[in-house]
Amino acid sequence: MNLPSATACKNNQPTTTAPRLSLACLGVCCLLPILAGCGQTPAATFRPNMVESAKQRLQPEQEQQVATILEAMFGTPDNPVVLPETGLDIAKLRLAAGPVHSDIVGRKNGLFREHCSHCHGVTGDGMGPTAAFLNPYPRDYRPGWFKFKSTERADKPTHADLVTILNNGIYGTSMPSFELLGETKVDALVEYVKYLSMRGEAELSLMRYYFELDDEDEGKLPETRDFLIEEILLPVAERWQEAEDAVIEVPEMPEVDLTESIAMGKELFYGNKANCVKCHGVTALGDGQANDYDDWNKVVKQWSAELQSAHETSTSDMTSEERSEHRAWLAKSDRVLAGDALDPRTIQPRNLRQAIYRGGRRPLDLYYRIHAGINGAPMPAAAGTLSPDEIWHIVNYIRSLPYEFDGELGADRSMVARDRL
Amino acid sequence: MRNRLAGLFWSLLFLAVPVLGVAVFAVAPSIDVWLPKDVSAHGKEIDSLFYFILALTGVVFIVTEMLLFWFIWKYDVAARGEEKATYIHGSHTLEVIWTIIPAVVMLFLAIYQMNAWADVKMRRPVMKPTVEVVARQFEWRLRYPGPDEELGTPDDLFLVNDLHVPVDEDVLVQLKSMDVLHSFFLPNLRIKQDAVPGMKIPVWFKATETGQYDLVCAELCGWGHYKMKGRITIESREDFDAWLEQKYREQEATQPNPQEDML
Ligand SMILES: [Cu+2]
Numbered sequence: 001m002n003l004p005s006a007t008a009c010k011n012n013q014p015t016t017t018a019p020r021l022s023l024a025c026l027g028v029c030c031l032l033p034i035l036a037g038c039g040q041t042p043a044a045t046f047r048p049n050m051v052e053s054a055k056q057r058l059q060p061e062q063e064q065q066v067a068t069i070l071e072a073m074f075g076t077p078d079n080p081v082v083l084p085e086t087g088l089d090i091a092k093l094r095l096a097a098g099p100v101h102s103d104i105v106g107r108k109n110g111l112f113r114e115h116c117s118h119c120h121g122v123t124g125d126g127m128g129p130t131a132a133f134l135n136p137y138p139r140d141y142r143p144g145w146f147k148f149k150s151t152e153r154a155d156k157p158t159h160a161d162l163v164t165i166l167n168n169g170i171y172g173t174s175m176p177s178f179e180l181l182g183e184t185k186v187d188a189l190v191e192y193v194k195y196l197s198m199r200g201e202a203e204l205s206l207m208r209y210y211f212e213l214d215d216e217d218e219g220k221l222p223e224t225r226d227f228l229i230e231e232i233l234l235p236v237a238e239r240w241q242e243a244e245d246a247v248i249e250v251p252e253m254p255e256v257d258l259t260e261s262i263a264m265g266k267e268l269f270y271g272n273k274a275n276c277v278k279c280h281g282v283t284a285l286g287d288g289q290a291n292d293y294d295d296w297n298k299v300v301k302q303w304s305a306e307l308q309s310a311h312e313t314s315t316s317d318m319t320s321e322e323r324s325e326h327r328a329w330l331a332k333s334d335r336v337l338a339g340d341a342l343d344p345r346t347i348q349p350r351n352l353r354q355a356i357y358r359g360g361r362r363p364l365d366l367y368y369r370i371h372a373g374i375n376g377a378p379m380p381a382a383a384g385t386l387s388p389d390e391i392w393h394i395v396n397y398i399r400s401l402p403y404e405f406d407g408e409l410g411a412d413r414s415m416v417a418r419d420r421l
Numbered sequence: 422m423r424n425r426l427a428g429l430f431w432s433l434l435f436l437a438v439p440v441l442g443v444a445v446f447a448v449a450p451s452i453d454v455w456l457p458k459d460v461s462a463h464g465k466e467i468d469s470l471f472y473f474i475l476a477l478t479g480v481v482f483i484v485t486e487m488l489l490f491w492f493i494w495k496y497d498v499a500a501r502g503e504e505k506a507t508y509i510h511g512s513h514t515l516e517v518i519w520t521i522i523p524a525v526v527m528l529f530l531a532i533y534q535m536n537a538w539a540d541v542k543m544r545r546p547v548m549k550p551t552v553e554v555v556a557r558q559f560e561w562r563l564r565y566p567g568p569d570e571e572l573g574t575p576d577d578l579f580l581v582n583d584l585h586v587p588v589d590e591d592v593l594v595q596l597k598s599m600d601v602l603h604s605f606f607l608p609n610l611r612i613k614q615d616a617v618p619g620m621k622i623p624v625w626f627k628a629t630e631t632g633q634y635d636l637v638c639a640e641l642c643g644w645g646h647y648k649m650k651g652r653i654t655i656e657s658r659e660d661f662d663a664w665l666e667q668k669y670r671e672q673e674a675t676q677p678n679p680q681e682d683m684l
Contacts, residue, residue: 118644130644150677169560169581176560176645177581180652253675361579362674403575 044077044099044113046070047123049142049200050340052207054333055303065221066206069228074199077113077122080192085229086237088195095185096192111185112192115178124196126296127342134174137342140296141193142200144236145376148359149243153372153381156243162190164360172356194240201236250367251388258396265397268390274382276394279349284401286351294347295376300337301344307333347377355402366395428497432490439486446479457608460634460655462627464611466537474530541612545623550595551586556603556616559645561636565665578669582651587661588631594624604640607653613639628655 046067053063075081080097082088100110108114113122119138121128126140139146148165149157166186169177178186209221209231221227254261268274269284281287293301311330315323350358359365359374370391373381382391449455459468496506549570555562560582567576572595586592596605598616605624606613609632614624638649656664 115648171562171581174558176558176648180582180650247677250676355577355579362672364674364676367675400575403573 044122046074046077046199047121047125047127047340049125049203049207050336051300051303052204054329054336056207056210057329058207058210059219062210062219065223066203069206069221069223069232070199070203073202073228073233074195080195082195083229083233085233086195086198087241088198089191092188092191093195095188108185111181111189115181116189116193119174124193124200127340132342135345136173136294136347137296137345138174140200141197142204143296143299143376144197144201144239145295146197147374147376148365148369149372149375150247150368151243151372152246152248152383153375155246156240158243158247159190159194162193163187166190168360170358172350172354172358198233198236198240202232205232205236248368248371250364250371253363253392253395254389256393261393261396262400264390265393265395265400268386268394269397274386274390274394279378280352281349284352286349288349289378290346290348292347292378293344294378297344297347300341304337304344307337349378352398352401353404363392363395363399366398367391370394425497425499428493428499432494432497435486435493436490439483439490442482442486443479446475457634459609459611460628460630460632461610461612462629463537463540466540467611470534470537473533477526546591546593546625548591548593550623551592552584553595553597554584554605554616555597555599556605556638556642556649557599558601558643559638559648561605561649561651562599567669576669578665578672580668582636584636584651584653585661585664586628586653586655587658588628588655590658591625591627596622596624601642602640603638603642603649606637606639607634608637609634610653615640631655631657 048063048067053066058066073081073083078098080090080093082090082093095107095109096112098110098113100108100114103109118128118130119134120126120141121131121138124141126138128138131138144156146157146162148170149155149161151157151161163186165175166189167177167179169175178189181189206221210219213219213221256264269276269280270282277284277288279286279288279292307330310326310333315326318326355361357365359369369379370386371381371383371388373379382394386394456468456471459465550566550572552566553564553572555564561584563580563582563584564572565578565580566572567574567578569576594605596614596616597620598618600618602618603616604613605616607626610626610628612624612626614622616622633652633654636651636653638646642649654664
């Protein structure tokens with residue numbers, strides 16, 4: 001940009017006025033990029049789910065078709081579009097979408113990119129620029145799995161559940177609180193998270209659909225409205241809408257003396273029926289089973305294992321055409337694994353003595369956690385095995401753990417372990 | 422032969438520095454980029470120290486800048502012809518003067534501000550912490566000790582970013598950091614204290630007016646530093662107690678929407 005004036009500078013004959021002229025040139029050189037403006041950044045785009053694409057062995061033209069369909073259904077990061085079937089509110093989405101800017105009435109737009117995208121990514125794939133530095137990794141919304149909610153394990157969270165997460169943050173992870181943004185903004189952001197999640201699920205569903213095509217389709221998805229709405233969008237959107245009325249019924253806490261309840265909870269914790277001890281450890285410090293992965297990491301982990309064995313498979317019985325296709329797929333997959341996925345990490349069972357509860361510390365939250373388990377994590381639902389009363393006993397025991405020292409660590413110093421540092 | 426214009430240009434450029442410098446300070450309060458409203462008991466002392474030092478350095482600044490301008494103007498070679506400058510080895514007397522005057526000023530300031538420093542950093546009120554503030558990337562985790570006034574017991578109240586304190590009472594904050602250096606900054610209470618991992622640092626103040634003000638991080642602590650903004654609400658003792666109780670009830674909820682149950 002500033003090249004012409006720089007050469008103009010050099011071409012000047014050294015005269016008495018040279019120092020001042022070069023000073024002026026320097027000024028112009030510095031100003032030029034500012035005058036040219038910063039409006040040259042390319043428009044933001046959604047990143048395709050390359051892991052799934054490689055897994056499903058999509059051809060480039062099929063990837064292109066998926067992108068075209070998705071853009072028709074959901075628009076672009078700067079210009080979201082929603083069909084009425086999603087139940088999403090476009091006014092809220094507009095507040096959250098797009099680049100950070102103020103609209104004509106001075107209202108701040110582009111909230112998602114201001115507050116969320118550097119971790120969660122513009123696409124909501126959990127791969128923003130800062131993602132790789134965080135442990136645990138930021139949430140990838142695309143599979144549509146959410147951990148902390150008031151619904152059954154396999155169900156979607158309610159709108160209110162996501163609002164709670166944004167308001168409280170997730171203590172113990174890198175997710176901070178956004179409560180002070182105010183209700184309207186938090187509400188808009190939640191709507192946008194749902195939008196990105198629906199889009200991600202629709203993408204997965206489209207990519208997997210190529211599998212079910214027969215020869216007549218010639219490797220192309222039907223692009224009729226009926227197919228796209230009935231087969232792709234509705235199955236996703238309906239599950240989000242159903243969640244609103246599917247909040248778990250929580251029976252009242254049994255009227256037992258608290259010490260007694262804690263004792264019963266402790267028995268269950270170490271017993272075979274609840275078997276909390278398996279992962280959370282005999283000390284409840286989260287030092288039980290430590291070699292498991294959550295579902296997001298499992299996807300990458302399992303796929304890289306498959307890829308490894310594909311690399312080792314002999315290609316001798318392939319035709320030369322098959323072989324070159326296989327090689328191209330392997331090369332693409334390796335590229336995707338290196339550039340479009342984060343290195344899988346094991347999941348840590350929660351240390352229950354820190355008084356840090358990611359999904360909320362209310363007895364109610366802990367009840368939900370035990371009743372429904374944690375979607376996407378190894379924590380199973382206890383609803384089938386434990387009665388509500390038993391769950392409440394465990395809740396009471398868990399809540400006593402940060403303060404349980406029995407005098408062994410100093411009788412008069414009831415403290416959280418962290419405090420002794 | 423050098424041009425007289427060059428000398429004019431440089432001397433006026435140097436004159437512009439004190440003129441613009443003073444103008445910026447003169448205009449600042451009226452466009453609201455001045456000290457934020459003070460609502461603390463100790464703030465007046467700090468502010469008057471600030472104004473005193475500003476006046477002192479202001480005078481030195483103006484005199485120095487004017488001298489620079491004057492020398493460039495007066496001794497411009499274009500105006501004075503080929504007259505040679507004289508070489509002097511230095512002036513012992515001058516050096517002693519310009520060493521002793523600042524030293525005396527510094528010493529005076531060091532003694533003069535002692536009381537303000539002691540108020541904020543040494544005369545800690547004898548009391549248990551009102552609240553524990555744990556800074557972490559990128560938020561303020563708060564813990565109130567609950568009715569037993571002890572931190573680390575089951576009746577603790579856990580909150581985030583939304584700090585409340587009673588008005589007209591000593592408030593003792595126990596400041597910690599979970600990860601890196603942060604700085605607990607309450608501009609309206611004239612409080613700024615680094616939070617250091619591994620240390621429990623006491624911070625105290627007395628608010629004199631009710632209202633809501635900013636709580637920000639004043640130490641670049643990572644890429645999300647800009648997010649690290651909380652809020653302090655200063656309210657009457659009754660409101661503060663009622664708020665604590667309300668928040669505690671919410672924290673102990675065993676059913677969704679306890680507010681609805683209460684109606
Ligand atoms: Cu900070």
